[in-house]
Amino acid sequence: MIDIQLVRDNPEFVKEKATQKGYEVDIDRLLQLDNDRKELLQTVESLRARRNEISESMKGGKPADELIEEGRLLKVELSEREGYLEATESEWLELLKSVPNMPLDVVPVGSTEDENVVVKTWGDKPQFNFEIKNHAEIAEAKGWLDKDRGAKIAGSRFVYLKGDLVRLEMALWQFGVDVAGSESTLQRLIAENNLNLSSKPFMPVLPPAVAKKEIFEATGRLNKEEQTYKIEDEDLWLNASAEHTIAPMYYKEILDEAELPLRYIGYTTAFRREAGTYGKDTEGFLRLHQFNKLEMESFTDAQTSLDEHLLMVAIQEHLMQQLGLPYQVLEKCTADIGRPNAKGVDIEVWLPGQDRYRETHTADYISDFQTRSMQTKVRKNDGTLELAHTNDATAFSQRPLIGIIENFQTAEGDVIIPDVLRPYMGGREKI
C-alpha cells in the first residue's frame, strides 16, 4: 500500500496518478476517514491514559472503591469508543489498500495496453523458404504436447508436455539459473548499462508454491482472487508466480543494509485461473492454468531499487539475446503496469507462427508498495530504519520455448537448439 502521508500532503497528485492507472479511488472519503480515525484515536488514547493512571495509583496499595468504580465506567466507555475506532480504521485501511502505487514520471500515460511504448527491438525476424508451422502444430507432430489427455485429467488449459520439449525446458531453467548466478555476467551488464550496483549473484531458491491468505494480502497480489486457486478447507492459495512466495520471505523482518541486495532466482509451478480468457490463446501451450516459471526477486534499499529494476531488464534481454530470439521491449503504460507497480517493462518475443510479438517477460518496479504492508525494513548503516524495496522480473517462463520452436523450425519440422542450451542437452543440435 502507499503512504497515507502522501495522500494527506498531496491528495490531488494521488487522485491524478490513480486515475492515470485506471483506478477509481474515493480519496476525499479516505481523507475524511483519516480525520475521523485520528479524532477517535485521540479520544480512545486519553481514556486509556486515564485507565493506566488509575491502575498505576493502585500499585501495592489497597484498591480504593471510588477508583474501582471509575475504572468500571471507563471500561464501558472505552469499549464503545474502541468499537467506533475499529470500524473506522478497518474502512480506512481497506480504502488505503485500494489506492494503487504511484507511477513514475517516465511511465507513459495510457488507458489500454495498446498505449504501451515500444522502446527497443532486437534481432532479425527469420525468413523462411518453406511453409511454416506454429508451435502447436510442431509440438503436436513431435508428440511433445498432449492437450486431450490433459483436458481429460484436469480440464481445459492443462496439458502433458513430453519428450525432448521437456528436456529443452529443463535446459532453459539451468541456463537461466547459471546466467543469473554468474557474477562476471552481472558485472558486465551493470557496467554496460551504467548502473551503480553490486554484482552479487542471484541465489537459486525453490520456494513454497502455496501461501496463506494473509501473505497474499500483504504482497498485494490477491487483488484478483478470481485469478487465484484456493485449496479447499485450508487457508492456502496456490501461487501464480514464484514471486508470490519469495517477495514475502522477509515478512515482518528487518534486514541489514550490509546484506543487501538480496537476490533470488526462484522456480515454481504457477497456477492461474485465467478467468475471462475463454476462447483466447487456446492453441498450444501459450496460456495454461498451470505452467512453470523461473523468477528473479530482489530486496534492496530505496536508493538502488530503480537501478536494480534496470539490471533485471538487462538480464532479461541478455537471456533472449543468448538464445538468439528476436524481441521487442515495451515500457508499459499507466493502465498496464498493475496496481503495485510504479513502473513496468515487458519483453515480447517474435512469433512467426502468429506473425506478431507475444509477451514472455515482465519486470516490475514496486518501490516500497509491497514492503509497507509486508513490514520488510532495512536497518541502514547509520542505524536509521527505512522500508526495503522489492523488484521482481521473469527470468524464463515456458513461453520462450514457443519462440524457440517457431523461430528455429526447419523445413523437416525439426527445431534447432540455441547454442547456449546445447551443453544442457547433451550437445545435441536439434530436436
Add this chain to the structure above:
RNA sequence: GGAAGGGUGUCCGAGUGGUUUAAGGAAACGGUCUUGAAAACCGUCGUGCCGGCAACGGUACCGAGGGUUCGAAUCCCUCCCCUUCCGCCA
C-alpha cells in the same frame, strides 16, 4: 494423526495479576584507556500509531485472535507455529 513441552526485543534469556516504564547477558554503536588492537570501564541501544518545529508526551505491541478483571506477558478459550517421542510416508 496421537502424547508432552514450548513461542518474550537483533540474539540468548528471566518473568504465573498491580514494585515490569519487559530483569540480566550478548551483539551493535559512541566514548575513556592504549603506539594500535584486545580486555576493562562509562554511555546509548525495539517497532508502529497520535500530538509536537523540536525536546518530548501519550498509546499499543511479549506467536495470532477473542474473553475475564478496576488492572493481563502473567488467568481462561480458539487458532497458528516450533521442539521431542510415537505412528504414517516421498
